[in-house]
Amino acid sequence: MITDSFAGPVARQVTVTAARFGLPGSPPDGPAGPVDDADWPLVTQTVQRHRLTGLFAAAVEAGWIPTTSRQRRDVYEFHAGMVATCLRLERDAVRATAELRLAGIDALVLKGPAFARLEYPHQRLRVFGDVDLLVRTVDWQASVSVLESIGYVRAQPTVGTAFERRFGKGATLRNHAGRQLDLHRTLAAGPLGLGIEERDLWAETSSFRINAHELRSLDPTGRFLHACYHAALGKHRMQLSPLRDLAGMATNPERPLNVAEALGRASSWQGEAVVARAVVAAWHLFDLPTSELADWASSYRPSASDERILRTYTDPELGFASHAVLSVRRVPGVRNKAAYAFRAAFPEHGFDAGRHSSRPRRWITALRELRRLARDRAS
Amino acid sequence: MPGLRRNPATHWCDLFDRTLVLLPTTDEVVHLTSTSAAVWGAFQQERTLQQAVDALCDQYADGERATIEREVEIFVGELEELGLLIRSP
Numbered sequence: 388m389i390t391d392s393f394a395g396p397v398a399r400q401v402t403v404t405a406a407r408f409g410l411p412g413s414p415p416d417g418p419a420g421p422v423d424d425a426d427w428p429l430v431t432q433t434v435q436r437h438r439l440t441g442l443f444a445a446a447v448e449a450g451w452i453p454t455t456s457r458q459r460r461d462v463y464e465f466h467a468g469m470v471a472t473c474l475r476l477e478r479d480a481v482r483a484t485a486e487l488r489l490a491g492i493d494a495l496v497l498k499g500p501a502f503a504r505l506e507y508p509h510q511r512l513r514v515f516g517d518v519d520l521l522v523r524t525v526d527w528q529a530s531v532s533v534l535e536s537i538g539y540v541r542a543q544p545t546v547g548t549a550f551e552r553r554f555g556k557g558a559t560l561r562n563h564a565g566r567q568l569d570l571h572r573t574l575a576a577g578p579l580g581l582g583i584e585e586r587d588l589w590a591e592t593s594s595f596r597i598n599a600h601e602l603r604s605l606d607p608t609g610r611f612l613h614a615c616y617h618a619a620l621g622k623h624r625m626q627l628s629p630l631r632d633l634a635g636m637a638t639n640p641e642r643p644l645n646v647a648e649a650l651g652r653a654s655s656w657q658g659e660a661v662v663a664r665a666v667v668a669a670w671h672l673f674d675l676p677t678s679e680l681a682d683w684a685s686s687y688r689p690s691a692s693d694e695r696i697l698r699t700y701t702d703p704e705l706g707f708a709s710h711a712v713l714s715v716r717r718v719p720g721v722r723n724k725a726a727y728a729f730r731a732a733f734p735e736h737g738f739d740a741g742r743h744s745s746r747p748r749r750w751i752t753a754l755r756e757l758r759r760l761a762r763d764r765a766s
Numbered sequence: 767m768p769g770l771r772r773n774p775a776t777h778w779c780d781l782f783d784r785t786l787v788l789l790p791t792t793d794e795v796v797h798l799t800s801t802s803a804a805v806w807g808a809f810q811q812e813r814t815l816q817q818a819v820d821a822l823c824d825q826y827a828d829g830e831r832a833t834i835e836r837e838v839e840i841f842v843g844e845l846e847e848l849g850l851l852i853r854s855p
Contacts, residue, residue: 448782467781471795474777474788481777511779564793599774 398433405443437627440466441512501604517567544737550730577710582657615665620700660689708753771812805841
């Protein structure tokens with residue numbers, strides 16, 4: 388189960404009420420009156436941390452969350468600040484995809500800007516903090532070069548150029564203003580990312596517009612699965628925004644999710660445990676009406692191997708080494724396995740900066756992780 | 767007569783009674799009031815000032831033509847200065 392980590396009961400109640408806005412079923416029990424001024428800063432911090440300012444503002448407008456006039460002004464101000472950031476990021480996305488297109492490279496917009504336009508009734512309801520673009524493996528190196536030519540720089544050194552292109556999830560870049568663009572080759576790092584079929588991501592796509600510009604994203608099934616991967620995989624605090632994304636997609640009466648197709652694709656990606664984990668968490672948190680998908684998720688029992696893989700994404704004590712060991716099994720061919728293992732053990736110069744103080748320290752951390760993984764397996 | 771139109775490089779979002787607009791050449795975001803946003807919206811397609819006034823008069827049937835003309839004059843200058851409206855060559 389994804390753990391709940393709200394700072395206090397009032398912040399939890401208000402944030403979940405906001406996230407619940409627009410979903411089917413009866414409205415949750417929101418606060419009876421305006422939030423106490425002493426609790427208000429924590430409430431607004433929590434809403435912003437979960438990137439829910441749009442739904443929060445809408446829930447306030449609709450009277451689901453009573454506020455004082457000063458609190459209402461606050462809501463406008465901090466949501467307007469988030470929307471301003473989103474406008475800048477949308478322009479970044481438009482510019483980056485246009486430059487890539489000029490170089491003959493297709494790019495799909497993932498998550499934030501695409502979800503805001505394709506999955507919500509109005510873009511202002513879904514805010515985001517960065518741009519995510521997906522390019523094909525074959526275009527990886529050229530895409531990095533194009534983005535660097537328009538001023539983006541890598542936020543971190545690469546583990547290895549060939550490794551990144553063949554096995555990596557992607558790279559984080561920043562522009563002169565410090566805004567982030569995550570360039571993806573696939574949707575997840577490690578063994579789960581290696582299970583994702585690239586051809587599935589590109590076979591069907593959806594178009595959407597950002598003002599005068601036409602962009603493309605994953606098809607509805609791909610967007611749903613990506614929201615599940617985003618919601619379920621992470622060692623940090625649970626984020627409500629991806630859970631709300633997937634709940635909205637799975638319960639949209641105007642465009643019902645093709646559950647059979649979603650589960651079929653999840654199965655071929657060896658990611659059913661990821662989908663089950665995300666769906667169970669969303670249904671539990673938002674108290675959604677029962678459905679075929681929810682029934683499947685609550686009765687799904689992951690294999691021991693799936694559980695072990697999932698743990699490498701969610702257990703703070705497991706990381707790159709356990710990912711590497713489990714990934715090597717999914718990499719086809721002895722040569723490829725050897726290349727993967729070598730680069731995981733000997734990343735390019737500079738990669739460990741900020742992660743490990745030295746290469747021996749990296750190996751010690753790896754040994755500790757592997758011992759933990761072996762213990763888990765034995766138990 | 768040369769017309770005016772919205773700068774297609776503009777990004778914007780309606781928010782409550784305001785419209786947030788990212789200026790085309792900087793990272794600055796301005797908040798348009800509903801009146802200035804309505805004037806800006808009248809130039810979604812290329813129009814002369816007179817055509818924009820006509821369109822706004824049709825849209826706001828209860829508004830006085832003289833008032834609408836005055837507001838168009840005021841806001842068009844400001845919107846053009848901000849780069850949100852551009853003149854056709």
